[in-house]
Amino acid sequence: MKQVVELLRTHAIQPSAQRVAVANYVLVTKEHPTAEQVFHAVTATFPTLSRATVYNTLHLFVKKGLLKQFALTEGVLVFDPHVEPHHHFVDDETGAIVDIPWDRIRVEGADDLPGIDVRDFQVVVRGKRQRRRTTNKAT
């Protein structure tokens, strides 16, 4: 709680009650929530929060570097508090998005493309999870 306020301040963001509420959800989650998921999750405990404020706040956080924004699945933006470079796996069956550590995949040549100033890149892997072995958690 306190550390979120500090975090906002160090990023030159006024820690209003609404922003702290959004931050406490979206900066802590391990999921990759959509804006609507953030809206529903936060209004559960902060009912007067408006949709516009959620969108304003998320965009502000992106601009300030607290979040990254992706469009990996069908037509909705997701937000990711994990801002260091990493790759993503998208489960075809559920749409779930899972982080893949940067070192797990080696990429050569992506930052050296003619005529392009590369800002960043990532590998997007699609497929399905194997449920048979390798799980100690039954679904």
Next chain:
Amino acid sequence: MKQVVELLRTHAIQPSAQRVAVANYVLVTKEHPTAEQVFHAVTATFPTLSRATVYNTLHLFVKKGLLKQFALTEGVLVFDPHVEPHHHFVDDETGAIVDIPWDRIRVEGADDLPGIDVRDFQVVVRGKRQRRRTTNKAT
């Protein structure tokens, strides 16, 4: 466009007038149009074509393997008649999507992830195009 009719037939698709009209745009373009762009482009010459038919037709083409579908930029699906594996570059400034040949980037380890049946993967590169000399590169 006889060859489009043939192409549809060989993919077990009834070549109705509407489908041929959509195919003549979306299977020929080098762009990565959204469904709405397809709708507007095709209705320009086929005014009675309905939105639902465009969506139905695009999904049918995807199911039959004539198109691929991506969600790379802000919240809209794009369709790509280039169905062989390749990578993509997204221009931050314009949102334009450009194909990158598969051989241009080498990726190791993406198809060997524990617990995942990989269907396909691609590298998504973001940045901006160099228009002239890049002296004034801020950030």
Next chain:
DNA sequence: TCGAAAGTCTTGACGTCGTCCAACTTTGGA
């Protein structure tokens, strides 16, 4: 030729996602 069945298309309603704007409230500095 006729009629039925299957396939295809259209209309219009609907839901979601996201933006915009004008009005209101809160904050912080002088």
Next chain:
DNA sequence: TCCAAAGTTGGACGACGTCAAGACTTTCGA
């Protein structure tokens, strides 16, 4: 305290996409 700036709200709006019902077409057998 007062005022301006910053932040928030609700509602309207538009883009995107889906769905169901009915109409229209094509096919095909009798």
